[in-house]
Amino acid sequence: MxxxxxxxxxxxxxxxxxxxxxxxxxxxxxxxxxxxxxxxxxxxxxxxxxxxxxxxxxxxxxxxxxxxxxxxxxxxxxxxxxxxxxxxxxxxxxxxxxxxxxxxxxxxxxxxxxxxxNSQREALLAAMDLIASALTRDRIALTELDPRSDAARYCLAEYYAELSRRFKQGFDVSLSRDPDAKDMRRPRGSFIVAMSDTLPIGCVGLKGTDHGYAEIKRLWVAPSARGLGLGKRLMDRTEEAARSLGIALLRLDTNSALPEAGQLYRTTGWREIPRFNDDPYPDLFFEKQIRS
Amino acid sequence: MxxxxxxxxxxxxxxxxxxxxxxxxxxxxxxxxxxxxxxxxxxxxxxxxxxxxxxxxxxxxxxxxxxxxxxxxxxxxxxxxxxxxxxxxxxxxxxxxxxxxxxxxxxxxxxxxxxxxNSQREALLAAMDLIASALTRDRIALTELDPRSDAARYCLAEYYAELSRRFKQGFDVSLSRDPDAKDMRRPRGSFIVAMSDTLPIGCVGLKGTDHGYAEIKRLWVAPSARGLGLGKRLMDRTEEAARSLGIALLRLDTNSALPEAGQLYRTTGWREIPRFNDDPYPDLFFEKQIRS
DNA sequence: GCAATTATCTGACTAAAGTCAGATAATGCT
DNA sequence: AGCATTATCTGACTTTAGTCAGATAATTGC
Known part of the structure; x- marks a missing residue:
């Protein structure tokens, strides 16, 4: 039974x-x-x-x-x-x-x-989030959006909030190299948001530069949607976008306080490289050659 | 959001x-x-x-x-x-x-x-149990059943299994004073099962004796249904049954390894009394006078 | 024994949902 | 320009669900 x-x-x-x-x-x-x-x-x-x-x-x-x-x-x-x-x-x-x-x-x-x-309020909410994400996992839609759209801004706010929780020294957006929205829109770059129903549950930015490569920025997956392979899907979609923009080399920076991110990069063809910028937050740097 | x-x-x-x-x-x-x-x-x-x-x-x-x-x-x-x-x-x-x-x-x-x-199988199942219990809480039906019915036997098996998990020395039914099924059926006593949909999620027995009191036995609530006040409902219903059988004094024994049970008895009018039997498992004994 | 009650069934409806074959108008393609 | 395609709409259905007023037969209570 x-x-x-x-x-x-x-x-x-x-x-x-x-x-x-x-x-x-x-x-x-x-x-x-x-x-x-x-x-x-x-x-x-x-x-x-x-x-x-x-x-x-x-x-x-x-x-x-x-x-x-x-x-x-x-x-x-x-x-x-x-x-x-x-x-x-x-x-x-x-x-x-x-x-x-x-x-x-x-x-x-x-x-x-x-x-x-019901009394066990937090437990119930967590259970509901989990089930909702599991039920809608194959209806998660990835769409290219303007990084200044509501959904994108919501994701970015959640992303910054999470960084400040997870970095020992906190996180202040203004100290980081905040990419210009224009660099994350076609034809320079792209910004992709994952929507589950009406809820944005993940994002990633592709930022065009003038140095012969583009950068991956702001990869974020909502806590209730982790374990569904969404990070990988977002990255795959970004590479696709990069290919369609004629970009052949990708770089990104991250922090060792986010081990799941480093893990994802290492298992999907990214190669660790020396520091390539002077942003104060990252301490890990990766590069990937795309285009078949 | x-x-x-x-x-x-x-x-x-x-x-x-x-x-x-x-x-x-x-x-x-x-x-x-x-x-x-x-x-x-x-x-x-x-x-x-x-x-x-x-x-x-x-x-x-x-x-x-x-x-x-x-x-x-x-x-x-x-x-x-x-x-x-x-x-x-x-x-x-x-x-x-x-x-x-x-x-x-x-x-x-x-x-x-x-x-x-889905990968998080156990987490999902636990979340589903919790939500199902919360959703069906006001459709939990308490019914008097024969203690030898399938539903009652399922509850008793779960109850014994839980005791053997929670007692340091384990639990062996045959060592406990196993009440005769006849004593937990009208007109001597009663056995009440809580059903959520088709799933038995709790039970309690009222065992008639020849000593001027009846005993409460086998109070059990399924883990996924705890926190809904089901224990209290089962006890209230048993007292009602006792009243209808003309029983004025109730006794029960329990073990301090089951603190939530002791807590329930203490807050619902039960009074701790000295040991009144020689069952090896219980170390706490209670009594309650009913009938208004 | 007989009226009231109860459980189910039948007939005659209505409302909502869904299907499908065209009709209409705008657009894309060559 | 002209034909195929696309998005929506209309008309003419069918099916499913649901309602309600009796009809029928068994049972209960007095």
């Missing part, structure tokens, strides 16, 4: 009925679940109809009708896409925003209620 | 889409979800129609039609209840058993696949 498979299945059943309760709470606002899900997808920033359709797994006919329904209720407006008038973008009206906020309140108080009902 | 509520909501989303995938896998056998759920409920041993209806939250008309459908497929048979011909009991035919086994295989391989895909 306590074999691993039974335990997983008990979890599945528990969660299935909890999800059922969650779904029916959405019905509290007198709208069928399908329409509520579309409204929420729009509220969470998805604007292109095709994207929403894919995300929710809906047929195009059904999607279209759900949108008409929301339009009739005065909750959303659709417009032609600026660059491609076949595609449509949808946005919330003022009424729609209010309605979306009501759904958000419902979800938030549901979550709050769950936490309040 | 990492505030507790967002973390709970991210978990909810992850789990919602995983459950969606689980549900659609059930559709792989070409049967609508409703019918599949009824078939599975029957396969898992529920035989009375009313019970299944309550468990799945179905309308009686709908339930009836789903059953007719399964009958037409040759998967189930219904008969009148032996003691009350208004009620109907339903059972699987041979074909039905095969079909149910196919669903079981699907569920098992789904669970197996999840475990195989």
């Amino acid at each position: 306590l074999d691993p498979i039974s335990r997983v299945r008990r979890f599945n059943r528990a969660v299935t009925s909890a999800v059922g309760a969650l779904d029916t709470s959405f019905l509290g606002r007198g709208r069928p679940l399908g329409a509520a899900r579309v409204l929420n997808a729009i509220g969470h920033g998805r604007s292109e109809i095709g994207e929403i359709r894919d995300y929710l797994g809906l047929d195009s006919g059904l999607m279209s009708r759900l949108l008409r329904g929301l339009e009739d209720e005065g909750l959303v407006e659709t417009h032609a896409h600026e660059e491609d008038a076949r595609r449509r973008v949808v946005s919330l009206t003022r009424t729609g925003k209010r309605e979306f906020a009501a759904y958000e309140d419902l979800s938030n108080s549901q979550a709050e209620g769950f936490l309040a009902r | 990492l505030d507790p509520i967002s973390r709970v909501r991210r978990f909810n989303r992850a789990v919602t889409s995983a459950v969606g995938a689980l549900d659609t896998s059930f559709l792989g056998r070409g049967r609508p979800l409703g019918a599949a759920r009824v078939l599975n409920a029957i396969g898992h041993g529920r035989s009375e129609i009313g019970e299944i209806r309550d468990y799945l939250g179905l309308d009686s008309g709908l339930m009836s039609r789903l059953l007719r459908g399964l009958e037409d497929e040759g998967l189930v048979e219904t008969h009148a209840h032996e003691e009350d011909a208004r009620r109907r009991v339903v059972s699987l035919t041979r074909t039905g058993k095969r079909e149910f086994a196919a669903y079981e295989d699907l569920s098992n391989s789904q669970a197996e696949g999840f475990l195989a895909r």
Whole structure:
């Protein structure tokens, strides 16, 4: 009865009925679940109809009708896409925003209620993070973003916070050579963010220089997403980006207080080299030749 | 973004889409979800129609039609209840058993696949147990069972195993005064099992004696269900049973190697008394006067 | 024995979700 | 320019789920 498979299945059943309760709470606002899900997808920033359709797994006919329904209720407006008038973008009206906020309140108080009902709060949260990361691991999307975008800035803030926790002497961004955002955008470089659902859980920057190589900077993976091979995926993707930019030589610096990083570099073809900059924080330097 | 509520909501989303995938896998056998759920409920041993209806939250008309459908497929048979011909009991035919086994295989391989895909196996399982217990805490059912039933015997085995882990000198049931099953059944006593879903997660026995008191024996709560106040619930329920049996004085023995048990007794009106038996294991003895 | 109650079933609905074959209009490609 | 492709929409379905008012038959309580 306590074999691993039974335990997983008990979890599945528990969660299935909890999800059922969650779904029916959405019905509290007198709208069928399908329409509520579309409204929420729009509220969470998805604007292109095709994207929403894919995300929710809906047929195009059904999607279209759900949108008409929301339009009739005065909750959303659709417009032609600026660059491609076949595609449509949808946005919330003022009424729609209010309605979306009501759904958000419902979800938030549901979550709050769950936490309040249970005593082992931190243990539960850690368990939830772990399971959420495990469940969504093959839906982690790596996307090139502007390093000044919200998601990128969130990752960088978490990265700096972690460095200051882990470096004995703390970490002050202003003392480090802060790469200019321009150097981490095409065509000079690139910045890649890993998103799990709507949560940024990792990043890495590729910084172009004028010295015949590019640098890897700001490799970070969220604590709840470690052990999923995400660091490797981010690095692979960066090398790909470098190749596409015609870059043949990569360098990076790191610190021996981050042993898992050094370990990753050593096992993926990086070669330790002498110090190549005067940044005060790093004490380890690597180089990798790419291009087959 | 990492505030507790967002973390709970991210978990909810992850789990919602995983459950969606689980549900659609059930559709792989070409049967609508409703019918599949009824078939599975029957396969898992529920035989009375009313019970299944309550468990799945179905309308009686709908339930009836789903059953007719399964009958037409040759998967189930219904008969009148032996003691009350208004009620109907339903059972699987041979074909039905095969079909149910196919669903079981699907569920098992789904669970197996999840475990195989992830590296932190033990951490994941512990996280799942914790969350499942938290989610189902208000659906934990306490029922009086025969101490020789499967669920009761499972609890007792777990209880003995735990004692032998926690007692320095180990634990051998045969050395302990093993209460006769008859003493823990009405009208002499009672045995109560806590069920979370289909998993027994706790038990307690009320053992009648001929000395003017009854004894509480075998109080056990599964590790994954601790911290939910289940021990207290089990004790309250036992006192209720004792009252209904006209018992006014309760005694119990325990061991100081189980501090959480002693703690529970001390805070719920039990009074420490001198040794009242010659069982080799206990070193702490309590008594409680009940009846208002 | 008989009225009230209980468990299940049937018929006649509605609502929601999903499917699919075109229709329409914009865009890409040569 | 003209044809294939793409994104969305519409109409005409089907299936599933769910509701509700009786009908039927067994049982309980007096």
